[in-house]
Amino acid sequence: MAARIPARREIRDLPGPRGLPLLGSLHRIGLHDSHLTLEGWCERYGPLYTFRAGPRRYVVVADQEAANVILRDRPEGFRRPREVESVFKEVHLHGVFSAEGVDWRRQRRLAVT
16 A cells, blocks of 8 residues: 655644753653664654644654655655754765765665665
8 A cells, every 4th residue: 555645734733742941852851762763753743743842843654655646746745944954064964865966866766775
């Protein structure tokens, strides 16, 4: 069964854990077992959910087909926060997982297989 992503869906409409003011759900995410927390939320909220960590809102995509749809629609339909690309360039780790725009189009086959 292929995942379907609606043509237009607001991030605020996605399910996810309720957070505290200012902290969001940051207090629930451990440094060494954050993956377990995210997996647990996936079981509870489904393969497409959102959470806040501090002032930032994150969208989690835990479905392979949905992830491929998103990756194919980048950068026009979906984009990482602008800071990701600049930080990765600054520490000389710029590549397929931080690229946007023309760089992403050139490298996307590495991520979308």
